[in-house]
Amino acid sequence: MRTARVFRLSMAHPGDLSELDELIVRGTIKASDVAAIIGKTEGNGGVNDFTRGYFTQTLMALLSKHLGKPAAQLIREIPCVLSGGTEGVMSPHYSVFCIPETDATPTGAARLAIGTAFSAPLAAENVGRRAHVESVAATVRQAIANAGIERLEDVHFVQVKCPCVTVARAAAAIAAGKTPLTNDPNKSMAFARAAGAFGVALGLGEIKAGDFTDASLLSDFAVQSPRASISSGVEVESNEVVVLGNSSHWAGDLRIAHRPMADALDIGAIVDVLADLGIAAAPQVSAADLTRISSILVKCEPDRRGNVRGHRHTMLDDTDINAQRHIRGAVAGLVAGVIGDGRIFVSGGAEHQGPDGGGLIAVIAAQSGGD
Amino acid sequence: MRTARVFRLSMAHPGDLSELDELIVRGTIKASDVAAIIGKTEGNGGVNDFTRGYFTQTLMALLSKHLGKPAAQLIREIPCVLSGGTEGVMSPHYSVFCIPETDATPTGAARLAIGTAFSAPLAAENVGRRAHVESVAATVRQAIANAGIERLEDVHFVQVKCPCVTVARAAAAIAAGKTPLTNDPNKSMAFARAAGAFGVALGLGEIKAGDFTDASLLSDFAVQSPRASISSGVEVESNEVVVLGNSSHWAGDLRIAHRPMADALDIGAIVDVLADLGIAAAPQVSAADLTRISSILVKCEPDRRGNVRGHRHTMLDDTDINAQRHIRGAVAGLVAGVIGDGRIFVSGGAEHQGPDGGGLIAVIAAQSGGD
Amino acid sequence: MRTARVFRLSMAHPGDLSELDELIVRGTIKASDVAAIIGKTEGNGGVNDFTRGYFTQTLMALLSKHLGKPAAQLIREIPCVLSGGTEGVMSPHYSVFCIPETDATPTGAARLAIGTAFSAPLAAENVGRRAHVESVAATVRQAIANAGIERLEDVHFVQVKCPCVTVARAAAAIAAGKTPLTNDPNKSMAFARAAGAFGVALGLGEIKAGDFTDASLLSDFAVQSPRASISSGVEVESNEVVVLGNSSHWAGDLRIAHRPMADALDIGAIVDVLADLGIAAAPQVSAADLTRISSILVKCEPDRRGNVRGHRHTMLDDTDINAQRHIRGAVAGLVAGVIGDGRIFVSGGAEHQGPDGGGLIAVIAAQSGGD
Amino acid sequence: MRTARVFRLSMAHPGDLSELDELIVRGTIKASDVAAIIGKTEGNGGVNDFTRGYFTQTLMALLSKHLGKPAAQLIREIPCVLSGGTEGVMSPHYSVFCIPETDATPTGAARLAIGTAFSAPLAAENVGRRAHVESVAATVRQAIANAGIERLEDVHFVQVKCPCVTVARAAAAIAAGKTPLTNDPNKSMAFARAAGAFGVALGLGEIKAGDFTDASLLSDFAVQSPRASISSGVEVESNEVVVLGNSSHWAGDLRIAHRPMADALDIGAIVDVLADLGIAAAPQVSAADLTRISSILVKCEPDRRGNVRGHRHTMLDDTDINAQRHIRGAVAGLVAGVIGDGRIFVSGGAEHQGPDGGGLIAVIAAQSGGD
Incomplete structure (x- = not known):
């Protein structure tokens, strides 16, 4: 039976994964049980925040060392979602979501369930449009299935990392006769986040396919999901999803x-x-x-x-x-x-x-x- | 019998005193009743925050117009304490503390009492030293007397605006054979704030004269007053004090x-x-x-x-x-x-x-x- | 015969006009000869830079004192163009453009000539559109005439301060059945600057009326004037223009x-x-x-x-x-x-x-x- | 005969070493010839600038891959000096200093010579004091010898990376009965830079041992070296030195x-x-x-x-x-x-x-x- 465990660890700087390393070395965490990471790094949170890339590079090198798999492969299997900016009293930290198999027996109580999924790469001309929304929705449903959550109301938090258009991707799409929504990466990121939120709402059944058009994104703010948490970045090409909910198929407390x-x-x-x-x-x-x-x-x-x-x-x-x-x-x-x-x-x-x-x-x- | 009234007003920008002007024009506030202003302006709160000076200039011109007194005189009679920086959810605003005479009769209940006082100009070589602490303490006691507050425990908030040393003032003091604590305005501001806090603590009897030396300032943080709020700036030459407390000699609610x-x-x-x-x-x-x-x-x-x-x-x-x-x-x-x-x-x-x-x-x- | 004189003065802070005051008091500058001010203040140069307003308020109060005219009138007669931001080695300063009458006789040499003009208030729905361009062009020609410059190639610098749309102005226009280009002040400012630059180019004959459409603004960057310097702000309602060029009708050197x-x-x-x-x-x-x-x-x-x-x-x-x-x-x-x-x-x-x-x-x- | 070659390469972000990787893969650069890197990354250049660490981690991983040596060893052999902050028109880039052996014959012309050296780890209580100055001076002379530069006037640029005190190092020193100059990392960095500059001046014979005391650092600014470029950081424990000069023992142009x-x-x-x-x-x-x-x-x-x-x-x-x-x-x-x-x-x-x-x-x- 699967058990969800969450380790909240501190870092001395964005390249400091020593606490995780120590837990793996000591055997508290099995590297192969790591399912996802969600964390706050101390950058500015903007386009030129490189603390996220620094952390991710360090994390993947660490897991690569322990798992004997190339970092380039791990980055496509383990969602690492970072938000830059620890303004005020926030303390830089990261939560490691692990899924050890345990021999617990079901108690009937609904416990934390974790599911992840990656979509196929998204074409540049689809970013911020209905095809993007539908891709996210399908990936969310896949992650829910992966988590073994049976009822949509038992999903409480869906983290999505969406690709956006870069100048280069937009140019390639135009050369191929396609029409991207925009070739401005900043605008593209906002539309991608909107598509991610609509995708979560659609995947969770909060809205229906007929409830919106492309023009609703970043315009009709009555459409929203209180369970969607979206980030967007140039570094991903597919939609990465982490679903968190409760399920009686999971052990733990x-x-x-x-x-x-x-x-x-x-x-x-x-x-x-x-x-x-x-x-x-x-x-x-x-x-x-x-x-x-x-x-x-x-x-x-x-x-x-x-x-x-x-x-x-x-x-x-x-x-x-x-x-x-x-x-x-x-x-x-x-x-x-x-x-x-x-x-x-x-x-x-x-x-x-x-x-x-x-x-x-x-x-x-x-x-x-x-x- | 005196009554304390407080009007919390919003501003569209740091030079916008239109809400106060309107209240004076309408007769809600009598310009001669204005005793002090405490406000937040939307600058950066640092050395190069000119929103405080802009607001003050506008305020004094407004009161000058209504009172027929020169602004240069008013600025020495009415404390205007501004803190720059409306980060996050803070909204730029200012509180106007007014003291109208009313024909209320004493009820025995302790009500908000306001007192203000200005010290003599402080010599540059005294800034951040015992003489500064004692000057603040004496001015605080004067403001308490001005407020008619009888017991020190009825004082709840003491706002002090302290002078600090500028490069020019330090040079003049040195030329006169004196030794200022520092000629760095930024360091001087911090020491001036410390002297202000010690002065409030001394004036309120929270510490005694023998409890500290010059070396205690910015060093012995066990010395502190939970009723002291200090700002420091190059624009003032004397200590300006606003005391807020409760007194049964005041009307209002x-x-x-x-x-x-x-x-x-x-x-x-x-x-x-x-x-x-x-x-x-x-x-x-x-x-x-x-x-x-x-x-x-x-x-x-x-x-x-x-x-x-x-x-x-x-x-x-x-x-x-x-x-x-x-x-x-x-x-x-x-x-x-x-x-x-x-x-x-x-x-x-x-x-x-x-x-x-x-x-x-x-x-x-x-x-x-x-x- | 008119003579152009330019005094470049320093300020200790954005409300410090003491150097100008002293020159007026000493008789070096006659307050009524002041035709325009162009300066750099030490704010951030963005929407929340209030150093420009602080300087302007102080300037107009100073001139009002010396001229005996209300500041509210002077602000509509004397262009005061400020750019915020003294990054790096820039030093906060302002140039006072004065036009004293002198009894010099023409030498035939072309000397600095100054002309100013104000357009009628611009309707909100016209900001950033052809009507705006044409208003600027007409005002530029008026300022050239005011300067007595005969040939367009003798104009070397045209400073324009353009109104933009505020949320309130946009709402009023919409209520009146008009359609502003945008109700976002930041976008409006950029379009207003573009309209100002097109207006200068049109006024100087660098482009013709048929060379552009509304869609050219902020889009066709081949259209440009190397003599146009445009700022835009919520504080003005008409286009303010200062033309600088050379003319043999002016004395001085x-x-x-x-x-x-x-x-x-x-x-x-x-x-x-x-x-x-x-x-x-x-x-x-x-x-x-x-x-x-x-x-x-x-x-x-x-x-x-x-x-x-x-x-x-x-x-x-x-x-x-x-x-x-x-x-x-x-x-x-x-x-x-x-x-x-x-x-x-x-x-x-x-x-x-x-x-x-x-x-x-x-x-x-x-x-x-x-x- | 040694030849100095310098490759100036661009980066798309602080973790992008792809241009160097490509030059090594293509054989243009031999990884074992890399002697030092000096570069500009696009952080803020302050204490919380992590672009330097990100670049260094990526560089050392790259060289480790090509050389088959652990990154932890390379970081103690190859100085990597980064300055954060590409304000204005600066473009993020790095210069790779390589020393291939070539079969050129001496021409008598003095050509670029490169020398590097690392001091022993510096005790925390020595940072910013004479012992620090002397350690740098000795390491500079070692790097000059390593470069084979015979005359001190042929040295034109000395880059030093100095250790500074961290809160932890200061605490350890105090526990061991030592007295660090300060336990404030920021102050320590400035004193370390001063010690580095004095050390370069001493090593180059620009000043003599009797010309200064500990009190001269950050105080007597008449002492300076126009060939010293110093950085300081918590990440190093010894002084790292790169000497650049001209020598007829070197080939190249x-x-x-x-x-x-x-x-x-x-x-x-x-x-x-x-x-x-x-x-x-x-x-x-x-x-x-x-x-x-x-x-x-x-x-x-x-x-x-x-x-x-x-x-x-x-x-x-x-x-x-x-x-x-x-x-x-x-x-x-x-x-x-x-x-x-x-x-x-x-x-x-x-x-x-x-x-x-x-x-x-x-x-x-x-x-x-x-x-």
Whole structure:
């Protein structure tokens, strides 16, 4: 029987995987059990944030050493999703999702289930369009099947890493007679994130195929999934998906829950998602309960209308600090204050991922004691 | 009988005082009743933040127009304390503290009392030394007397604006045979803030004259006052003090309370200071109670030891974003989330102002309905 | 007979106009002779750069004091064009363009001539469209007439400040049944700058009315004027124009010359424009010739294709430093090195102002001795 | 007979060593001939710039693959000196210094000679003190011997990478009864750079052992070497030295020259150093001569007195952009404009490296045709 285990590890810098190395060397983690990594590195989170590439290169070299497989192959098998930017009280860290086979017997309780899947490479002209949405949706369903989750409502968090168009890919597509949506990588990334969110919503049955057109992406913000967490980058060519949910086919004592966040001040969502897992925050999680928490996953967005609850914010017009850095720092300050810990994953770029101007929060916690 | 009133107003940009102008024109505020201004402007909060000067120039021109007094005189009579930096969810705003005479009769209840005082100009060679501490302490006591607050424990927040040494002032002092502590304005500002905090602690009787030496400043962080909020700038030559407390000699229905914050995650302090004023945050202040709140005043500091509750933060080593901008954004995210409003004053540079690595929070709220 | 005089003055901060005040008090400058100001302030040069507003407010209050006219009127009569951002070796300064009447007699030599003009307020729906281009062109011709410059080739520099659309103006236009080009102020600013550049080109006869359509703006970069320097801002409602050229109807000993800059490495253009004025730079302007120089005016732009002379630059993908700050610092380093002085006006946002990926340089210098 | 060859290669991102890999695979470069790398990566150049570590990890893995030696050994044999920050027109690139044995016969002409050396690990309590200076001086002399350069005046550029104190190293030293100069890594880095510059000056005989005390470091700026280029970092434990000079014992057609730069506007130094190599810049290097240039190496510093040639600069007081980023962008703009190429190494932190407020420039060029 499969058991999901999550190890939240700290790093001294983006190339520091020593804690994972030590756990593998000591035998606590079996390298072949590593299914996915989700982490925060201390870059700026923008196009020129190379801390993600540095971490990934180091990770794959480490796993390659332990598994005797080429890093170039591992990178296509193990999703490594990193968000740059540890503004304010956030602490650089990474969660290692492992799936050891254990001889536990089913208890009937629904426990954390993990599934991953990779789509076929996506053609440049499809990025940010319906074909992209459908590719993501199919890959999400495949990851759900891989996780053995039977009911869609038991899925609580879907992390997708989407390819986007580069200048070179766009040029090649045009030369082949195709018409990419845009040849601007930045615009392409935003459309790719939107396609990823629509794909999750479609894959989870939150919307239907007829509910949207290509023009809905980055335009109709009523379409959103509170379980979608999307990143996009030039370094991937297919959609990579990690599905997290609960299933009675899994052993262990971890469970996951999620809540949409209405806006950047929605402390209620944080308290509620903890309550879903039997953890009180009045006003802060107790030291004992804190040891039960394995991962905090948050998406957020600076309100594009320029105010929060009627009061003007200055994030969108700041030439000195990128708006995503502003919002990550603010929301992380709130979440870390309720949790009492800075090792939280707070990621920006939340278009169509939770309510417009808000986002979502998912928490993984042990149902008894700490992990 | 004096009544303290606080008007929290928004600005469209740092030169926008139109809301105050309108209230004066309409007669809601009498220009001669304006005793002090405390506000947040949308600059970077550093040496090259000119939004404070822009706001101050505009404010003094406005009051000059209404009062028929020269701006150059008003600037020496009305403390205008601005903190630059509205990171994250903070909304640019300013609180106008007014003291109208009313014909109310004493009720015995302690209500918000406001006192201001200006010291004599401080010699450059005294900045950041015992003479500076003593000058602040004396000015604080003068402001307390001005406020008519009888017991020191009824003082809850002391805002001080301290002069620092400029290259020119240091050179003049040296030419006169004096020895300034430093001729580096940035170092001087930090020592001036420390002297201000020690001065508040001394003025409030929290420490005694024998408890410290010049060497204690910026060194012995066990010395601190949870009621001191200090800023320092080249634009002032004397210590300017605003004391806020409660007194039964004042009418109105506002009260103030304060709490030290142990660290950047101390949500308990926020909930407690609200409870001191009879306001619940479970987890957030209700819409009805929100209308009772007049001002939120917070000081904070990136932990100089490089971690928060045992987990590494990256604020101090970030070459891209100043550490004070990081911590203001994080703490403001937490406070605004509990309050449900981004119009909060969160200021950095909190050396000796509350616990090391933490800071303090003060709240002014009406005891019945809104203001 | 009119004489053009240019005073290049330094400031200690964006609200420091003390050098101008002193010159007026001493009688060197007659306040009523001030025709225009062009300056560099030390903000970030972006949407949230308030150093421009702070300087303008201080300037207009100063002139109002000396002239006895309301500041609100002066701001509609005297163009004050500021560019934020003194990256690298640039020194904050402003050039005051004055037009005293003198009893000089014509010598036949062409000397610096200054003309200003203001258009009627521009309707929001016209911003960034042909009507905008035509309004600028007409205002440019009016300013040329005002300067008494007879031949279009004698115009060397046209500074235009264009209105753009704000969210509020766009909403009002839509409510009135009009269709603004965009309601995004940032996009509107870029289109307004493009319209300004097309307007200058049209006004100077560099292009004809049939040479372009609305779609050419920000798209056909072959259309450009090497004499156009455009800024755009929410604070103006009409197009403000300052024309600088040479005319035998003017006295004095100043002359102006200009050259297009092919790219950010075009040192040849700098040397050539100096040579046009009889000044050698081999490799640097001599101390004696340096005193002859009154103003250096430069526009530049980070190459939007991502490389300079075949080598990748990183300006456009930097999340930490705005691309315009990068290019201003680099080009200013080059120009200041050739001139030997950091008091140069280097402004970004040079769409259609000089060659694509480059820009332009104009220099004003005395033809004998210094000014 | 040894021949020095220099390959200047571009990178698409800090982990991109594909151009070097291709040259090795094609046989143009023999991996065992690689003696040192000096490069510019596109980080922020500060403490949290991880592009240097990313590049180094990738480089060492690449050489390890080709040489069959562990990367951990190579990192102690091949100096890899990186400067973060490609502000403005700088293009990310790296120069690979190779020393193939060739069967050339001596011509008597002095040609580029390369020498490297590593000191023993430096004790933490010695960092930034005389023992550090002497260790660097000895290592410099060792590298000169390694290069076979006979006369000290034939040395033109000495690159040193110095260890600094980390919090951990300082703590260990204190526990062992030693007294480190400081336990602040940032201060330690500056003192380490100063010790490196003094060490180069001592090793080159520019100063004598009696000319300075510990107190001279970061204080007596009259002590400086126009041939010293120092970096400091937590990642090294010994002093790493690369000496570049000219020697008749070397074949090839490369030569190196250097000049001090008096300040950030010293275009004369750039023109002069090119002239030393027979290259004219009037005002720019010709396309033909440009192909002869192999490397441009520059050190610079924002003038700590706050002005350049009497005019105030704003680099030191900018809370948004680090002063080193400002000065690198400005000086690179000037150097690249004279050269006509953005692939130049411009590094900040030039304390005691060239004149105070200035720096130095070294150029390597072929004496006939291109390389």
